Amino acid sequence: MMSIARAAKTILAGLCLMLLAACASGPKFSEVQEKLAARPADSGRIYVYRTAIIGAAVQPAVKLNGEVIGSAVPQGFFYVDRPAGTYEVSTATEVTRNLSLTLEPGQTRYVRLGISIGFVVGHVYPELVDDTVGSAEIQQCHYVASK
Amino acid sequence: MRYSIAALLLLLSGCAFDVIHLHQVPAHFEAAAGSAETWVLGADARIPLERGYATPLRQGTAWYRVGRTEQGDVYRTKDQVVTVQASNVHEAQLVLNGNLAVGFYLPVERTFTAADPPQQILRTPR
Numbered sequence: 001m002m003s004i005a006r007a008a009k010t011i012l013a014g015l016c017l018m019l020l021a022a023c024a025s026g027p028k029f030s031e032v033q034e035k036l037a038a039r040p041a042d043s044g045r046i047y048v049y050r051t052a053i054i055g056a057a058v059q060p061a062v063k064l065n066g067e068v069i070g071s072a073v074p075q076g077f078f079y080v081d082r083p084a085g086t087y088e089v090s091t092a093t094e095v096t097r098n099l100s101l102t103l104e105p106g107q108t109r110y111v112r113l114g115i116s117i118g119f120v121v122g123h124v125y126p127e128l129v130d131d132t133v134g135s136a137e138i139q140q141c142h143y144v145a146s147k
Numbered sequence: 148m149r150y151s152i153a154a155l156l157l158l159l160s161g162c163a164f165d166v167i168h169l170h171q172v173p174a175h176f177e178a179a180a181g182s183a184e185t186w187v188l189g190a191d192a193r194i195p196l197e198r199g200y201a202t203p204l205r206q207g208t209a210w211y212r213v214g215r216t217e218q219g220d221v222y223r224t225k226d227q228v229v230t231v232q233a234s235n236v237h238e239a240q241l242v243l244n245g246n247l248a249v250g251f252y253l254p255v256e257r258t259f260t261a262a263d264p265p266q267q268i269l270r271t272p273r
Binding site: 128 | 230235256
């Protein structure tokens with residue numbers, strides 16, 4: 001009969017595997033940065049990334065002006081190029097969280113996906129961060145294709 | 148006991164997470180023509196809002212005038228991200244009346260959210 005300690009270890013190992021499986025596994029930003037497609041001259045680029053592993057099972061779709069552009073994968077990033085204009089990034093779990101931002105031609109914006117405690121599931125929320133912060137934090141994130 | 152648990156669950160399920168909204172009013176924005184007036188923020192500034200909060204403004208950031216609303220002149224900076232937020236986050240631009248920060252213009256929503264109370268800021272020429 002399996003001892004309690006052994007059962008606990010097995011469960012812990014299983015949880016660790018589940019956590020790892022839930023994280024992004026593509027190449028790191030620092031490895032693919034030079035290979036990313038060039039941005040069209042009249043467009044700006046929006047990077048969306050999530051550093052937090054907490055709440056790894058919670059991976060809502062990320063929408064840009066209502067269109068799904070990716071998922072909030074822990075330690076993952078993706079990007080979209082869009083014409084200059086005004087945009088709304090949104091994520092929804094129990095509640096919908098929105099971020100409104102402007103985009104200029106040639107501009108790069110960094111949107112970090114944070115997570116906070118919810119009633120049943122965590123709340124994933126988008127926040128606009130400084131270029132210096134975003135460009136540093138995204139380095140260790142793994143590429144997840146946008147949709 | 149069972150009734151207590153049921154009542155608690157009912158109470159919690161009724162909780163609205165989306166409870167705080169910025170107080171916004173529509174604003175008519177007129178873009179600035181010609182060369183932009185610029186200045187540098189001489190000291191860190193925190194602009195309180197009636198509801199929600201704004202990004203603290205950092206000393207040394209350069210600001211330039213982009214237009215005007217009925218509440219005052221609208222300035223933006225490329226040296227830091229400026230947002231106002233409650234349950235949601237909105238990119239924002241600073242609105243000044245002289246050296247008094249009276250609130251923020253939200254360029255996506257085309258609305259104004261007022262400082263409460265307005266704050267004096269230290270502007271230095273660039």
